[in-house]
Amino acid sequence: MKKGQLTREMILSRAAALFNTEGYSKASLSDIMAATGLEKGGIYNHFGSKEQLMLEAFDYAVRQGGARIKQQVDAQPTAESKLCAVIDAFATLSQESPVPGGCPVMNTAIESDDSMPELKERAKAAMQRLLKFIEQIIKDGIAEGEFKEDIDAAESATLLIASLEGGLMLSKLFSSASKTRPLQTFWKNEIRSWTRRRKQ
Amino acid sequence: MKKGQLTREMILSRAAALFNTEGYSKASLSDIMAATGLEKGGIYNHFGSKEQLMLEAFDYAVRQGGARIKQQVDAQPTAESKLCAVIDAFATLSQESPVPGGCPVMNTAIESDDSMPELKERAKAAMQRLLKFIEQIIKDGIAEGEFKEDIDAAESATLLIASLEGGLMLSKLFSSASKTRPLQTFWKNEIRSWTRRRKQ
Amino acid sequence: MKKGQLTREMILSRAAALFNTEGYSKASLSDIMAATGLEKGGIYNHFGSKEQLMLEAFDYAVRQGGARIKQQVDAQPTAESKLCAVIDAFATLSQESPVPGGCPVMNTAIESDDSMPELKERAKAAMQRLLKFIEQIIKDGIAEGEFKEDIDAAESATLLIASLEGGLMLSKLFSSASKTRPLQTFWKNEIRSWTRRRKQ
Amino acid sequence: MKKGQLTREMILSRAAALFNTEGYSKASLSDIMAATGLEKGGIYNHFGSKEQLMLEAFDYAVRQGGARIKQQVDAQPTAESKLCAVIDAFATLSQESPVPGGCPVMNTAIESDDSMPELKERAKAAMQRLLKFIEQIIKDGIAEGEFKEDIDAAESATLLIASLEGGLMLSKLFSSASKTRPLQTFWKNEIRSWTRRRKQ
DNA sequence: ACCTTCGGGACTGCCCGTTGAT
DNA sequence: ATCAACGGGCAGTCCCGAAGGT
Numbered sequence: 001m002k003k004g005q006l007t008r009e010m011i012l013s014r015a016a017a018l019f020n021t022e023g024y025s026k027a028s029l030s031d032i033m034a035a036t037g038l039e040k041g042g043i044y045n046h047f048g049s050k051e052q053l054m055l056e057a058f059d060y061a062v063r064q065g066g067a068r069i070k071q072q073v074d075a076q077p078t079a080e081s082k083l084c085a086v087i088d089a090f091a092t093l094s095q096e097s098p099v100p101g102g103c104p105v106m107n108t109a110i111e112s113d114d115s116m117p118e119l120k121e122r123a124k125a126a127m128q129r130l131l132k133f134i135e136q137i138i139k140d141g142i143a144e145g146e147f148k149e150d151i152d153a154a155e156s157a158t159l160l161i162a163s164l165e166g167g168l169m170l171s172k173l174f175s176s177a178s179k180t181r182p183l184q185t186f187w188k189n190e191i192r193s194w195t196r197r198r199k200q
Numbered sequence: 201m202k203k204g205q206l207t208r209e210m211i212l213s214r215a216a217a218l219f220n221t222e223g224y225s226k227a228s229l230s231d232i233m234a235a236t237g238l239e240k241g242g243i244y245n246h247f248g249s250k251e252q253l254m255l256e257a258f259d260y261a262v263r264q265g266g267a268r269i270k271q272q273v274d275a276q277p278t279a280e281s282k283l284c285a286v287i288d289a290f291a292t293l294s295q296e297s298p299v300p301g302g303c304p305v306m307n308t309a310i311e312s313d314d315s316m317p318e319l320k321e322r323a324k325a326a327m328q329r330l331l332k333f334i335e336q337i338i339k340d341g342i343a344e345g346e347f348k349e350d351i352d353a354a355e356s357a358t359l360l361i362a363s364l365e366g367g368l369m370l371s372k373l374f375s376s377a378s379k380t381r382p383l384q385t386f387w388k389n390e391i392r393s394w395t396r397r398r399k400q
Numbered sequence: 401m402k403k404g405q406l407t408r409e410m411i412l413s414r415a416a417a418l419f420n421t422e423g424y425s426k427a428s429l430s431d432i433m434a435a436t437g438l439e440k441g442g443i444y445n446h447f448g449s450k451e452q453l454m455l456e457a458f459d460y461a462v463r464q465g466g467a468r469i470k471q472q473v474d475a476q477p478t479a480e481s482k483l484c485a486v487i488d489a490f491a492t493l494s495q496e497s498p499v500p501g502g503c504p505v506m507n508t509a510i511e512s513d514d515s516m517p518e519l520k521e522r523a524k525a526a527m528q529r530l531l532k533f534i535e536q537i538i539k540d541g542i543a544e545g546e547f548k549e550d551i552d553a554a555e556s557a558t559l560l561i562a563s564l565e566g567g568l569m570l571s572k573l574f575s576s577a578s579k580t581r582p583l584q585t586f587w588k589n590e591i592r593s594w595t596r597r598r599k600q
Numbered sequence: 601m602k603k604g605q606l607t608r609e610m611i612l613s614r615a616a617a618l619f620n621t622e623g624y625s626k627a628s629l630s631d632i633m634a635a636t637g638l639e640k641g642g643i644y645n646h647f648g649s650k651e652q653l654m655l656e657a658f659d660y661a662v663r664q665g666g667a668r669i670k671q672q673v674d675a676q677p678t679a680e681s682k683l684c685a686v687i688d689a690f691a692t693l694s695q696e697s698p699v700p701g702g703c704p705v706m707n708t709a710i711e712s713d714d715s716m717p718e719l720k721e722r723a724k725a726a727m728q729r730l731l732k733f734i735e736q737i738i739k740d741g742i743a744e745g746e747f748k749e750d751i752d753a754a755e756s757a758t759l760l761i762a763s764l765e766g767g768l769m770l771s772k773l774f775s776s777a778s779k780t781r782p783l784q785t786f787w788k789n790e791i792r793s794w795t796r797r798r799k800q
Numbered sequence: 801a802c803c804t805t806c807g808g809g810a811c812t813g814c815c816c817g818t819t820g821a822t
Numbered sequence: 823a824t825c826a827a828c829g830g831g832c833a834g835t836c837c838c839g840a841a842g843g844t
Contacts, residue, residue: 004826022313025226029813042827050813109373110310113222127373155382162383166366173309173327182355183362204802229837242803250837404806422713426625429833442807450833509773510710513622527773555782562783566766573709573724582755583762629817642823650817
């Protein structure tokens with residue numbers, strides 16, 4: 001990879017962290033300069049405006065987070081364990097994550113008023129992809145005979161994600177993961193209840 | 201009430217709306233000037249700094265939202281119906297609310313990085329009060345024999361609130377309440393399952 | 401007059417000088433800050449943008465220059481002497497003028513490409529007023545029987561002004577009035593030739 | 601001619617047009633990049649600085665314009681017709697010219713404050729050459745017995761050029777050649793009056 | 801007591817002309 | 823001739839006081 005590409009990636013990763021922790025409008029170019037060690041011109045060589053950098057950094061953050069989840073999910077054999085992997089991924093998100101600052105989609109959903117419509121659009125799309133991803137896991141579980149057939153995949157996905165994002169918000173607010181531990185066990189139990197018990 | 205007091209309240213209500221919709225750091229004094237019709241000096245006469253205004257506006261927003269919920273809860277006789285009132289209150293929050301922009305506590309939790317510690321403190325406190333409030337409803341329900349005794353009040357409160365806040369976030373993101381309707385029915389069912397069924 | 405008004409006038413006079421000598425796009429707000437002794441905020445309190453300041457400063461410069469000419473013209477009794485006063489006014493313009501930097505209309509005509517359309521519009525209007533002003537003097541001279549009747553007032557005004565502006569440009573370029581002295585005597589002779597000689 | 605030389609000429613021609621229409625300080629290197637299709641470095645390879653490019657582009661523009669005039673003048677047999685050719689050349693300058701944007705000398709005379717002294721120097725020299733050129737035509741006319749002997753060649757040259765440049769400025773300002781047509785006929789008549797009438 | 805008018809200065813995103821390494 | 827980086831300058835906005843006016 002060429003040097004310019006590396007710099008570009010470096011800027012994206014630092015900027016994504018900054019945007020995700022401080023907020024897209026609050027993080028200034030000066031902050032990004034400080035975080036990257038580059039001067040103003042150096043950044044503007046790669047991104048024509050703060051807005052463009054914001055958008056690409058958001059995509060970067062979503063990509064990183066999504067990849068992490070996908071990888072952990074793929075390592076699991078059953079639908080139930082896949083969903084548990086999602087729960088665990090969200091649980092660790094508040095303490096340690098590929099892009100610091102929690103879930104970029106939620107952060108953007110809350111921050112982006114209508115003055116950054118493109119960003120909101122991307123957040124919508126990312127969230128929809130996440131929901132579809134969960135939904136598909138559930139549907140696969142049903143198709144495989146692992147989950148009962150009366151589970152509504154779409155609704156359950158929404159429910160699970162809402163809970164996880166809300167829990168993540170609480171963790172962030174209280175700077176502590178303890179509040180959300182029960183939430184994880186609740187959902188793991190709930191998901192187990194979706195399975196066709198063979199014996200037990 | 202004196203004229204100054206009225207102006208002060210007016211500023212608070214307009215500022216709270218602005219802060220809650222646009223974000224505390226993004227909403228500028230100029231925006232507030234435009235929203236209130238006052239000049240800069242006029243605002244500074246009542247609030248010594250933007251930070252102070254932010255804090256008081258946050259308290260104002262929480263007070264308004266809390267009062268609304270409390271009133272709707274108090275109108276209900278049983279613990280179950282009280283909790284349902286909470287759920288309904290959150291559901292309407294995204295479309296119409298005393299202070300526009302959704303839940304100020306969540307908004308602040310997400311926005312406030314460590315550069316506004318006092319604001320985060322207040323958000324923490326407000327959230328803790330909300331959790332305790334829900335917890336108390338549940339505890340009362342148990343004490344009254346309405347709920348089963350093995351319900352963990354604190355954990356259940358956290359779970360419920362996390363879900364509701366997460367759902368609110370989704371509604372905001374998709375500018376639509378439809379995604380969260382199943383969430384409400386899920387929790388209403390869940391809560392009914394807490395009750396000692398007498399007959400029915 | 402209130403203090404703010406005085407400051408505003410002061411800014412206009414300094415800015416007009418700066419714009420007229422250095423050019424409208426080249427003179428920066430920092431230059432104006434230095435020339436006025438004000439900080440940025442102080443200037444932006446009176447003028448919402450550089451563009452607005454440019455426009456008002458142009459009007460100011462034209463007003464000053466126009467007033468000077470008008471006053472010198474009004475002091476003369478005959479059409480011929482009025483026109484000579486105009487010639488003299490232009491002659492002194494290059495060395496000493498109410499707003500330094502020569503004729504603001506010509507400067508603007510040359511500088512303003514199509515990126516400052518409003519400014520060009522005002523320059524057009526100002527030039528048209530100047531032409532009409534000269535034309536009227538000539539017409540009055542004809543009406544009074546001072547000038548021959550076959551003088552074309554509009555054409556002659558255009559000719560005179562073109563010459564004077566061109567001469568002014570040469571003076572500016574060579575930083576010397578000497579080149580344009582013959583120009584003045586030429587036009588004064590030409591104008592005398594317009595008069596109905598009574599005796600002589 | 602080598603490829604590098606061709607590129608250099610291309611840059612000069614595009615840059616000269618840009619400088620002459622938008623102004624020397626306003627036209628940016630980015631504009632020139634866009635106009636030439638080269639990268640910044642590619643330009644800096646041929647010209648060590650914007651200033652040097654400005655100077656050479658000015659010379660280029662003057663050379664082009666001068667050559668055009670000279671060619672049209674040389675095609676004429678008599679001094680009178682040569683001067684008329686000059687007048688016509690200036691007349692067409694506002695609509696169509698080798699380097700767009702009117703007379704580079706006047707443009708530079710107006711724009712160049714004392715921050716670009718070298719450019720002003722060149723403008724002075726170019727103007728002086730133009731004046732001398734006209735002067736020489738007149739002198740030749742006198743020597744040939746075409747013009748009366750009491751014509752002051754230098755003064756008349758200055759007068760003519762001042763008028764033509766002033767007229768050009770008016771044309772530019774009003775985006776119309778109509779204002780300056782009388783100016784041309786006036787000078788053509790004036791010049792005919794310089795001739796020793798043989799009979800007619 | 802309440803509000804406006806005026807000014808200050810630091811900071812914002814952005815663009816400039818310029819230079820080396822490649 | 824490009825690509826990558828530099829650093830300072832641009833116009834404009836921010837939050838904030840102090841003086842003045844009613």
